[in-house]
Amino acid sequence: MDYLSAIQHVLNPAVLLFILAGVMVGLVVGTLPGLTSVMAVSLITPLTFKLDSTYGFAMLLGVYNSAIFSGGISAIAINTPGTPASIAQTFDGYSLSRRGRTGFALGVNTIYSVFGGLFSTVCLMIACEPLARLALHFGSAEYFWLAFFGLAMMISISHANVVKGLLAGAIGLLLSTVGLDPLLGNKRFTFDNVSLLNGITFIPVMIGLFGISEMLYQMYTHKKTDERREEDIAHMGDKERVLPTAKEHRRMTLPALLGSIIGVVVGVVPGTGGDISALISWDVTKRISKHPEEYGNGSIEGLAATSASNNGAVGGALTTALALGIPGDSSTAVLLGALTMYGMVTGPTLLTKSADFVGRLYIIMLVANLIILPVGLLTAKACIKLLSVKSNYIQMAVLLICCIGAYSMNRSYTDVIIMFIAGIAGFFFRMYQYPLGPMVLGLLLGEMCETNLRRTLMLSNGNPVRLINTPIAIALMILVVAALVSPLISDLRAKKKAK
Amino acid sequence: MKKITGDTILGAVFAAAAAIMLWLTNTTLPSKAPMGDPGARIFPTGVSIAILILAVAVIVRSVRKPIRGFEGVLQDPEKKQSATRALLVFLDLALFLLLWNYIPFLAAGFIFLFLQCMIFREKLLFSVIYSASVTVALYVMFSVFLKVRLNL
Amino acid sequence: MKKSVFAKVMAIVSAAAIMTAAFSVAAAADYPEDTINLICHAAAGGGSDAMSREVAQLLQDQQGWTVTVENKTGGSGSVAMQYVMSMNPDGYTIGTAPVELSMINALGYAEITPDNVDLLGCTMHWPAALYVSADAPYNNLKEFVDYCTENPGAISIANSGIGSIWHIASCVLADKTGIEINYVPYDGAQGAITALLGKEIEAAVVGSSEGYTYVESGDVKCLAVFGEEKSEVLPDVETAIEQGYDITVNCWVGLLAPKGLDEAVKTTLVDAIRQAVESDEYIEFCKGRGCDYSFLDPDEFLEMANADTEYYAQLISELGIAE
Structure with a gap:
């Protein structure tokens, strides 16, 4: 591929300006809960048709990368993931923020999102075709194990209270069965409500569970928070610090690298993206970390791994989209649509037929990530200022933003009601110490788990051997078993030590 | 006799909800399915039973070692x-x-x-x-x- | 006395009636004065969404109207269509009319039929096609049917989801050829094609536009197109009819409005849409997606939709889908 001419093409002021514009749009859309990168990309797509294809894609890829990155901003600052890809970032990012290290957490998010984005772009550049072929080895059985692996994480997310964690997770799983049965098409628990036919929409539940309930809970525990904040400010001399030190970087590099790799692989697999990859990265890096006890409690490693992982999935998703014409997620589906609008035929022939353009896309990806770096760091500075106003002012506005966000996702008032109910539920969950992560996990992965299990059995006429007759499936199964057994073993060890 | 706490009540609510879902599953969903497919009922049934068991465990724990939720709020x-x-x-x-x-x-x-x-x-x-x-x-x-x- | 009161009332009523009529005529003449909302049944990113946005853009460019696209997904399009049907038939809310319009009533998802709405025109359609792995032992529909007859139940066919148009298409295939196959639903046409590429399944029935690039790359081959004539994107593949099987299944997308649209408004809308759909840009757009682009006017569209509704209702009840 001729990268020199591609670089020449991209490095002109107009293209850079379009990338910057895209990054800014993505920043706003990604930060607002309920507005996803899909929405941003599809909103911009018709506008770009009047532009040259390079300009158009400069803007679109800017939006896409930046929306995933900036979902982390609201996850860190207000414990509400801006996009589903940032769910795992709430675990550590928000704890850091509560300790007055908002700026630092936002800085880590920026730097390692860019790290993940650049890493995945490099993967895309050197191994697009082979990586995409890897995706084809993911059949129903592999999807089932992948989903199961994600579900097995319920235990490690809820280490403080496993029984309540599992209960919350099971409720999430049960909610995921609402809607049309994926294989038989009959209505399950829809109570003849047309809005429920497609199931309980994920994003409103997420907004309610995290955003609404968090704001109400903050108000409920108002006095205590204030004291803690003042205490923190007194103790933390480096509240304004955004950049990590060299020592902190050394701790975060390995988790971030691992997170990026997981991000790329999960991103490559169609239908799974940054949300699942970030969750898996959090779990995996926790297992190998020297400080697993910090995870979920403001671990910088956990934050770096998840930040890198969801942006790593961007490059992964593009891999399958460009090499095979199979969109890895809905955002890449819109991007593929945009490609066809420019007269390119998407599919396995794209890489050879439109090699020049693909080369330019790679360079745009690199540049977009590099532009996110300064923009993100400046935003972090601005965020500290913004969040230093009285907490009430933020909480009130966030409640309103959550309502609008839940509505605008699908222009659906039913979704707003779902968000409201999820908000009430989340409040009680917090009150009685039910971890929220497992419930989200159950709702996110329940259908994938059920559908693929049943589809595999359908394909084999009910023979369960089909679940483990490929190397990838066996490998994934071993991971699942390990994930289920290892907490038990460490529990036993801890008990022995205690004796 | 200990006082009933919110923790216990919430556990009981989940148990009751699971029982209702279990009943709904096995009355409203079809039992037949094409070859190989275990059917529409199996997953909700399994999950509902899991919720029931876990909810009972939560109730037992809450009686032994209650968590303070709303209790005591009005005194302060x-x-x-x-x-x-x-x-x-x-x-x-x-x-x-x-x-x-x-x-x-x-x-x-x-x-x-x-x-x-x-x-x-x-x-x-x-x-x-x-x-x-x-x-x-x-x-x-x-x-x-x-x-x-x-x-x- | 009484009479005069009656006369007064009558006078007022008739005056009101005339005024309303005058207003509606005026409204029709000035239409559209405001933003038109186009409700799309599909999520952002799919073909229907792209079509809505393309048409909206063309209406904006050609007529100077402001048209915004909103996505309301769910229930195979019934959420969006129910919403449009509940709106005032003033021409300011229109929606997409997916092929599911002819199926959701039979599937029992919602009570919506082509007669419940005012169809504005069919903007895009593309036929189903039967894809198999490139190394499969059969090279045309007849060999495939023979293979299936010799090995009943050995072939599983992927489709784009239970009750979806491509599921119906594979049912029509089995119905008209008498073969015995297993239907395995996947998550959309992409999911079905991916499973075929990964050799998880023997065959897939999806749209011509959704698989033709993999034929070009040599990953899969297409045995038959279920259209009236050969598809432009698969010029070497014979239609099922040419191969002696009477199978035609088309996926279509059009536009609809709530029932009771004012005639003048309807004419304005239909003409504008026709102009958009017959423009070179739109034809380019459809070609890029591997779809056909002939415009069907409301009456032709209604006829086709009703014919499909009848046939699919019969098939769906015979097959016992979604019981």
């Missing part, structure tokens, strides 16, 4: 104030969602924020400016730039 005046405010904000939120159906977003959003400011005893002039500016800013951002019509 400081906590009572925060709790009252949170409840009022919650009611305000419910009112907003109701109003949103009938009046334009700009009005409903303003009322929502203004009432919250009142709950938190902000100054009147500030409340008006804050509520109006936040509502208008959000309206412009969503309606004009993101093309989301906010009037239901």
Whole structure:
């Protein structure tokens, strides 16, 4: 591929300006809960048709990368993931923020999102075709194990209270069965409500569970928070610090690298993206970390791994989209649509037929990530200022933003009601110490788990051997078993030590 | 006899919900399925049973070692104030969602924020400016730039 | 006395009636004065969404109207269609009319039929096609049917989801050829094609436009197109009819409005849409997606939709889908 001419093409002021514009749009859309990168990309797509294809894609890829990155901003600052890809970032990012290290957490998010984005772009550049072929080895059985692996994480997310964690997770799983049965098409628990036919929409539940309930809970525990904040400010001399030190970087590099790799692989697999990859990265890096006890409690490693992982999935998703014409997620589906609008035929022939353009896309990806770096760091500075106003002012506005966000996702008032109910539920969950992560996990992965299990059995006429007759499936199964057994073993060890 | 805590009640609610879902699953969903497919019932049934078992475990634990939720809030005046405010904000939120159906977003959003400011005893002039500016800013951002019509 | 009261009332009523009529005529003449909302049944990113946005853009460019696209997904399009049907038939809310319009009533998802709405025109359609792995032992529909007859139940066919148009298409295939196959639903046409590429399944029935690039790359082959004539994107593949099987299944997308649209408004809308759909840009757009682009006017569209509704209702009840 001729990268020199591609670089020449991209490095002109107009293209850079379009990338910057895209990054800014993505920043706003990604930060607002309920507005996803899909929405941003599809909103911009018709506008770009009047532009040259390079300009158009400069803007679109800017939006896409930046929306995933900036979902982390609201996850860190207000414990509400801006996009589903940032769910795992709430675990550590928000704890850091509560300790007055908002700026630092936002800085880590920026730097390692860019790290993940650049890493995945490099993967895309050197191994697009082979990586995409890897995706084809993911059949129903592999999807089932992948989903199961994600579900097995319920235990490690809820280490403080496993029984309540599992209960919350099971409720999430049960909610995921609402809607049309994926294989038989009959209505399950829809109570003849047309809005429920497609199931309980994920994003409103997420907004309610995290955003609404968090704001109400903050108000409920108002006095205590204030004291803690003042205490923190007194103790933390480096509240304004955004950049990590060299020592902190050394701790975060390995988790971030691992997170990026997981991000790329999960991103490559169609239908799974940054949300699942970030969750898996959090779990995996926790297992190998020297400080697993910090995870979920403001671990910088956990934050770096998840930040890198969801942006790593961007490059992964593009891999399958460009090499095979199979969109890895809905955002890449819109991007593929945009490609066809420019007269390119998407599919396995794209890489050879439109090699020049693909080369330019790679360079745009690199540049977009590099532009996110300064923009993100400046935003972090601005965020500290913004969040230093009285907490009430933020909480009130966030409640309103959550309502609008839940509505605008699908222009659906039913979704707003779902968000409201999820908000009430989340409040009680917090009150009685039910971890929220497992419930989200159950709702996110329940259908994938059920559908693929049943589809595999359908394909084999009910023979369960089909679940483990490929190397990838066996490998994934071993991971699942390990994930289920290892907490038990460490529990036993801890008990022995205690004796 | 220990006092029943909210923790126990919540566990019981989940157990009851699971029992209802179990009943619904096995009365409303078809039992037959094509070759190989274990059917529409199996997954909800399994999950409901899991919830039942876990909920019972939660109930048992809550009796042995109760978690303090709402208990004791009313005795502490400081906590009572925060709790009252949170409840009022919650009611305000419910009112907003109701109003949103009938009046334009700009009005409903303003009322929502203004009432919250009142709950938190902000100054009147500030409340008006804050509520109006936040509502208008959000309206412009969503309606004009993101093309989301906010009037239901 | 009484009479005069009656006369007064009558006078007022008739005046009101005339005024309303005058208003509606005026409204029709000035239409559209405001933003038109186009409700799309599909999520952002799919073909229907792209079509809505393309048409909206063309209406904006050609007529100077402001048209915004909103996505309301769910229930195979019934959420969006129910919403459109509940709106005032003033021409300011229109929606997409997916092929599911002819199926959701039979599937029991919602009570919506082509007669419940005012169809504005069909903007895009593309036929189903049977894809198999490139190394499969059969090279045309007849060999495939023979293979299936010799090995009943050995072949599983992927489709784009239970009750979806491509599921119906594979049912029509089995119905008209008498073969015995297993239907395995996947998550959309992409999911079905991916499974075929990964050799998880023997065959897939999806749209011609959704698989033709993999034929070009040599990953899969297409045995038959279920259209009236050969598809432009698969010029070497014979239609099922040419191969002696009477199978035609088309996926279509059009536009609809709530029932009771004013005639003048309807004419304005239909003409504008026709102009958009017959423009070179739109034809380019459809070609890029591997779809056909002939415009069907409301009456032709209604006829086709009703014919499909009848046939699919019969098939769906015979097959016992979604019981």
